[in-house]
Amino acid sequence: MNKIAYSAFIAFLASIGTLVSVQALSSDEADDSSEARDITLDELAEHASAESCWKAIHGGVYDITDYIPDHPTEEEVILEWCGRESSEAWDNKRPGRPHSPAAERQLEDYRIGRLVDDQGEPLERAEAAEPPSQAEDQPMEQEAADTAPSPAEDLRLHRAMLGQPMDGHYRGVFTDRGEIQVNITFDLRDGHLTEVNFRHLAYRGVDYLTLEEDEDLYPVMVQHRRITEWLEGEPLTSIFALYEPERVVEEVDGFSGATLRGAKVISAMRDGLNRGVYSWP
Amino acid sequence: MPLRLYRGDLLLIAVLLLPLAIAAPRLGGPPGEAAALLGWVGRVGGILGLAMLLVTAALSIRLPGFDRWFGGLDRLWWLHRLLGFGAFILIMLHVLALGLARVPAGLEVAVLTLFPPLSQLALWSGWLAWLAMVIFLAPTFQFFGRLDYQRWKRLHLLSAAALLLALGHALPLAGETWPWWLLGALGMAAMVWRKLLSPSLARHPYRVESVAPLARGVVEIALRPEGRGLRYRPGQFVYLTPLDESLTAGRGEEHPYTIASAPDDPLLRLGIKDLGDASHALQTVSVGSRAMLEGPYGDFFAVDYAQRDALWLGGGIGITPFVSAARGMAAEDEGRHAQLFYLANGPDRAYYLDELTRCAEDVERLTVTAHFYREQGPLSEAFLRHHCPDYVDREIYLCGPPGMISHLRDLLAAQGVPALRIHCEVFDFL
Ligand SMILES: Cc1cc2nc3c(=O)[nH]c(=O)nc-3n(C[C@H](O)[C@H](O)[C@H](O)COP(=O)(O)OP(=O)(O)OC[C@H]3O[C@@H](n4cnc5c(N)ncnc54)[C@H](O)[C@@H]3O)c2cc1C
Ligand code: HEM
Numbered sequence: 083m084n085k086i087a088y089s090a091f092i093a094f095l096a097s098i099g100t101l102v103s104v105q106a107l108s109s110d111e112a113d114d115s116s117e118a119r120d121i122t123l124d125e126l127a128e129h130a131s132a133e134s135c136w137k138a139i140h141g142g143v144y145d146i147t148d149y150i151p152d153h154p155t156e157e158e159v160i161l162e163w164c165g166r167e168s169s170e171a172w173d174n175k176r177p178g179r180p181h182s183p184a185a186e187r188q189l190e191d192y193r194i195g196r197l198v199d200d201q202g203e204p205l206e207r208a209e210a211a212e213p214p215s216q217a218e219d220q221p222m223e224q225e226a227a228d229t230a231p232s233p234a235e236d237l238r239l240h241r242a243m244l245g246q247p248m249d250g251h252y253r254g255v256f257t258d259r260g261e262i263q264v265n266i267t268f269d270l271r272d273g274h275l276t277e278v279n280f281r282h283l284a285y286r287g288v289d290y291l292t293l294e295e296d297e298d299l300y301p302v303m304v305q306h307r308r309i310t311e312w313l314e315g316e317p318l319t320s321i322f323a324l325y326e327p328e329r330v331v332e333e334v335d336g337f338s339g340a341t342l343r344g345a346k347v348i349s350a351m352r353d354g355l356n357r358g359v360y361s362w363p
Numbered sequence: 364m365p366l367r368l369y370r371g372d373l374l375l376i377a378v379l380l381l382p383l384a385i386a387a388p389r390l391g392g393p394p395g396e397a398a399a400l401l402g403w404v405g406r407v408g409g410i411l412g413l414a415m416l417l418v419t420a421a422l423s424i425r426l427p428g429f430d431r432w433f434g435g436l437d438r439l440w441w442l443h444r445l446l447g448f449g450a451f452i453l454i455m456l457h458v459l460a461l462g463l464a465r466v467p468a469g470l471e472v473a474v475l476t477l478f479p480p481l482s483q484l485a486l487w488s489g490w491l492a493w494l495a496m497v498i499f500l501a502p503t504f505q506f507f508g509r510l511d512y513q514r515w516k517r518l519h520l521l522s523a524a525a526l527l528l529a530l531g532h533a534l535p536l537a538g539e540t541w542p543w544w545l546l547g548a549l550g551m552a553a554m555v556w557r558k559l560l561s562p563s564l565a566r567h568p569y570r571v572e573s574v575a576p577l578a579r580g581v582v583e584i585a586l587r588p589e590g591r592g593l594r595y596r597p598g599q600f601v602y603l604t605p606l607d608e609s610l611t612a613g614r615g616e617e618h619p620y621t622i623a624s625a626p627d628d629p630l631l632r633l634g635i636k637d638l639g640d641a642s643h644a645l646q647t648v649s650v651g652s653r654a655m656l657e658g659p660y661g662d663f664f665a666v667d668y669a670q671r672d673a674l675w676l677g678g679g680i681g682i683t684p685f686v687s688a689a690r691g692m693a694a695e696d697e698g699r700h701a702q703l704f705y706l707a708n709g710p711d712r713a714y715y716l717d718e719l720t721r722c723a724e725d726v727e728r729l730t731v732t733a734h735f736y737r738e739q740g741p742l743s744e745a746f747l748r749h750h751c752p753d754y755v756d757r758e759i760y761l762c763g764p765p766g767m768i769s770h771l772r773d774l775l776a777a778q779g780v781p782a783l784r785i786h787c788e789v790f791d792f793l
Contacts (some may be wrong), residue, residue: 087448088504091497094455098477105470226782255469260480262472281468 119195120202123167130165132157136194137168141204144192152242167197167205188243240319244355246273247318251361253281254354256346261287264350267360274317278310307329309347324348367783371432375418375442378549382414382542383407389538398467402748405460412453413533413543419447420526420550423557427565427658435662436600437789451496454529459494489532495525498585513616513638522758523554566604567593571648572630577714580637582646583623585630586654591629593656595622597688598663598760598788603633605645607652613641621788622659623681623715625690631656634715636680663760663788664688672699674754676742676771678706678763684788685762686715689722702730702751706767709737741770744778755780762788 115357120134121143129136135147144146146160153160163171173180181189197205249270265282268275283290283306290303308331313320323329324344386406393403404638422433422443427729430436458477465473499521502510510518532545534540569586593601602617618641624632637643648654663684685703691700702725707713711791716733723731732750734742747754755778760766768787775785 083444083448084503087451087500090455091504094418094459097459098462101466101470102474105474108470199596253469255471257471257475260475262468262475265468265472282472 250359254352401464409457415450492528599659609648681763
């Protein structure tokens with residue numbers, strides 16, 4: 083009896099351990115390069131070409147080689163700063179105009195280390211730029227018109243941010259404070275969304291998918307269903323329209339209240355895209 | 364333990380299945396899809412596991428008489444351990460199955476299901492209950508050697524925390540709560556009785572009348588009841604709690620000892636061998652000091668066993684139940700025959716032999732045969748057959764050290780004696 087219970091105990095620990103470590107390993111991949119290593123100016127200078135282009139921006143070092151073909155400007159503009167400390171260029175996309183927060187977030191994907199001097203001391207703290215005001219929140223295009231398109235509208239930004247995901251079946255989640263709030267599945271066919279469905283929708287312990295019609299939060303669930311209906315057949319880039327959910331569903335009050343938000347749906351979908359194809363159609 | 368079903372077992376099974384039966388309409392049958400099946404297994408495992416945990420606690424009650432429903436206290440403890448371990452295993456199955464059932468929704472989802480934010484108290488309460496079980500089971504698994512019995516008992520009190528935490532986990536999450544309130548109350552009541560009430564309510568005061576040395580390291584203590592004495596049958600045992608101030612160890616501790624006196628003896632006698640601190644100190648317990656007795660427990664010579672002639676095999680201090688039975692036979696005019704084999708190392712260690720031989724002279728139905736290991740080696744089949752030709756057909760009772768018991772079991776099994784006809788008393792519960 084003792085032996086059986088003991089074996090079960092060990093098997094249990096092993097299984098839980100495996101589950102947790104597999105999860106930790108698979109979610110670490112994305113960010114464990116971020117603070118990866120110290121890079122000196124000399125090393126930085128060796129990567130000054132289109133074949134290998136590193137830039138130092140506010141203390142961080144970024145390998146943007148893969149990004150160059152996607153950059154909206156002429157290649158020279160971006161190549162000019164390869165192998166150099168480029169904070170200035172970054173902060174002055176156009177004179178006095180820094181890059182947008184969206185671009186900044188995108189930049190983080192390319193981070194490979196931090197810039198240090200010969201003694202190994204960090205050269206400049208990678209401080210987050212002041213959150214720019216609404217007017218400055220602009221896409222990366224240089225030739226933008228005076229009235230910048232909203233992030234919900236700007237197609238070129240969307241393409242740049244999403245790349246060209248393969249067709250297939252995707253699953254993604256949005257979690258907040260340890261709670262799974264959105265778990266969504268969708269198919270991509272020729273870059274268009276189909277079969278968009280929530281597998282899970284919750285907020286503060288309320289499971290929206292099981293709500294009865296007469297419950298207070300039921301309309302919120304309906305709005306989410308509208309979202310999936312609306313997305314059906316749309317190009318993938320249309321998910322950004324959910325930044326301004328009033329474009330998509332009516333009665334956004336409940337929707338934009340402190341419950342579920344379009345941004346969460348976008349986040350969950352992009353999580354799915356980052357994870358890659360879940361299964362092939 | 365041979366598989367014999369007692370009436371208490373049926374009650375036990377009914378109570379164990381109650382919560383599952385209540386939840387059955389909600390759960391339905393096992394679904395076909397893998398994740399759903401895992402979820403189902405997880406829920407069923409949790410319900411059965413908690414039921415087992417609470418019933419295990421309820422089985423710690425220890426009431427004289429009640430233990431006989433389950434074939435005696437030692438079998439009750441065996442059931443207690445069986446269900447306790449069963450609960451532990453099912454609880455882990457419950458956790459693992461529910462975790463794995465969420466894997467299709469993503470590994471994070473699975474891990475978050477098992478390790479949610481701290482604010483989800485009910486879930487963490489479940490983990491703590493499990494942890495408490497791991498801690499109090501650790502000595503059983505011998506993580507850090509074997510604890511001594513009293514320390515083990517104190518550690519085992521963590522089971523009360525495990526019980527409360529497990530209820531704290533289940534009550535907020537369960538579909539229907541009344542079965543849990545019911546079983547939880549049974550379990551808690553048993554523990555409260557056992558640890559808080561029974562020490563003052565269930566113990567009977569006795570005084571040490573005499574302490575007679577039988578051999579080196581063995582004494583017979585005679586106890587006189589202060590009030591009405593316990594009523595008992597041969598083969599039963601009591602928990603002895605000596606209160607003698609001059610004891611160097613074991614004062615106020617309860618230890619089980621088999622009653623060696625005949626049921627009609629006005630004194631209650633215990634043959635006590637020095638096997639450790641407490642039993643060592645008892646060798647010199649003061650005459651006139653007080654001792655509390657709780658019992659009687661056990662059902663070694665149960666009346667519902669077949670009443671054919673008996674074969675008794677007693678070794679070492681394991682002779683005590685047979686001493687009681689032999690002493691008692693003088694008072695009964697009729698009954699079945701019994702042949703006792705007294706297995707001792709040598710004549711000097713056969714401390715009850717003289718008295719048993721005298722009993723056998725007085726009582727025609729009783730025969731006593733001594734067997735000395737030092738002279739004859741382990742008991743052989745030929746010896747047994749020579750002195751008791753029909754031994755294979757008798758109802759057989761064994762009591763003695765583990766080595767002797769396993770030797771005899773093998774010997775008897777080889778002769779085709781059915782396990783149900785062999786009754787065995789062990790002097791160690793762990
Ligand atoms: C049903 C039963 C009947 C017994 N009858 C007799 C008897 O007639 N004569 C006799 O000399 N001994 C008898 N014993 C054994 C006796 O209980 C132990 O020898 C005694 O408890 C040892 O305590 P200790 O502190 O001296 O030794 P320890 O060194 O503490 O223990 C020695 C051994 O006894 C076991 N033990 C200790 N305390 C307990 C306890 N409270 N409950 C169960 N096991 C314990 C330990 O696990 C260990 O294996 C009987 C035991 C049981 C279970
Ligand atoms: C899982 C394996 C378990 C084993 C092996 C085990 C074993 C034992 C044993 C041998 C005893 C007898 C102690 C004595 O000599 O009086 C005992 C007592 C007891 N058990 Fe368990 N048990 C287990 C689980 C549990 C559980 C799950 C609970 C409650 C939730 C529990 C509650 C108790 C209580 C209250 C006592 C009385 C303790 C005392 O007198 O100090 N046990 N257990």
